[in-house]
Amino acid sequence: MQEVITFDIWQYLAPLFYIILLGLIVSLFYGIVEYFTIDRVLKKFSGDRVLVVLSNEAYFGELHPFPRSGGGFEIFFDVENIENPVSLLAFLYENYKETGDEKFLEEAETLIKEFKEKNILPESFTLKELRINPWYPPSLVSRKVFSTELGNVFGIFRFKDLLSEEERKKIWRELAVAYDPPLYLRASRKLSNSLSYVKDRVGSYFSSSTQMLQSTLMATSIPGVPIQTTTLSTDISKRLQDMQSKILGTLGTEYDGLLENAIGRLVTVEVKDVEGEWKKYQGVLVEYSKKYILVYDVDYRIQMITKFRGSEEVSGFPKPYFNIYGLHMKWEKNLEATYNQQERTVTFTNISQYPLKLEKLQVTVQTSEGDKLQDVAIGAVLFPGEKATAKLPENMKGDEYTVYYEISREADIIWPRSKVKVLGLGDYPADLLKTILTKLSRPHFSVK
Secondary structure (H helix, E strand, O other), rough: HHHHHHHHHHHHHHHHHHHHHHHHHHHHHHHHHHOOOOOOHHHOOOOEEEEEEEEOEEEEEEEEEEEOOOOEEEEEOOOOHHHHHHHHHHHHHHHHHHOHHHHHHHHHHHHHHHHHHHHOOOOOOOHHOOOOOOOOOOOOEEEEEEEHHHHHHHEEEHHHHHHHHHHHHHHHHHHHHHHOHHHHHHHHHHHHHHHHHHHHHHHHHHHHHHHHHHHHHHOOOOOOOOOOHHHHHHHHHHHHHHHHHHHHHHOOOOOOOHHHOOOOOEEEEEHHHHHHEEEEEEEEEEOOOOOOOEEEEEEEEEEEEEEEOEEEEEOOOOOOOOOOEEOOOOOOOEEEEEEOOOOOOEEEEEOOOOEEEEEEEEEEEOOOEEEEEEEEEEEEEOOOOOOEEEEOOOEEEEEEEEEEEEEEEEEEEEEEEEHHEEEOOOOOOOOHHHHHHHHOOOOOOOOO
């Protein structure tokens, strides 16, 4: 009787053994490949200075992606934008005194020289006068963005205004290749897409096989074993589900036929912005991956805030909607205000060299229930030199008001795929355009 039970158990577990073995082999193969692979979209921005918008904050610096990071990356701030550099010097000097390792001292002296050149430290500063203060805020030279935070990333922006002429020429060359890739690149991409397709099919087969086996496990009892002990089936099924999710998560999905035929084409996308609004943009689709899409030449709209007292702009304004770390810059003034107290109006003039959109004013008004904030809608697009006038409430308190407006800057943008929808192409492919124009020249049916 014991031999029959052993034989039946092996028959029962044999399919599970072979599927687990297949899953482990596939997982090992693609795990080795992906261990040395960086996300192909992030790779396009590797080493570039970008602005990353994360929730209601932004970080500016040099982007560095890493293999096997699940789409995560790190932003290194420029030297002049390191937070609390004295704490960094104190750490290096303390390590030098404790270990005697010259590399800490050399790094500290190199940074001091750089800090003095950037006017971050006075010329008289020396390591000897450095006091280690445990209550001083710690230094910060980078921001790590983990894969678990990608849901809070609204975009990675490479603004053209912040690029050198050589960097712009490099991007133009990349665009030219995207528009008309040479033969060897087309062949390489087709091979890569074929491998991605095979990988996805293996993952699909593994998923369907494990689901079928799970159904068998749940419906089958082992001969000779009391029914109370067949909860083993449930336990094995749960472990199988866990293994399947881990392996398929490793494999991922890269190839997307609808996005593939849009590479190098003008596309229209709908994006969830920092303010929670869905906005439409246009640009050239250059690359995509499981986590991101990359669009070049986007006229991106940045939400700005400023305050005025009468006709004077308050110090510290304008500024963007989000706080920026790693970038200390004075934003140029875009608006000039003419406040008319008698007529209760304010006229704005666009004094920048770019178009902008005046969205609304926010003022404090006096009511029977106390002071309240009230919005005054404008919604006017102003090109350089153009004006717009807003009527202020009669019960407005004081002469201070907040202005919300958008400026536009050209940028190459990486969007997380969870925050963007590719709606379609923005222009016809050349071969399809001829066909459509031919059809338009034909007579149409009319209903009388």
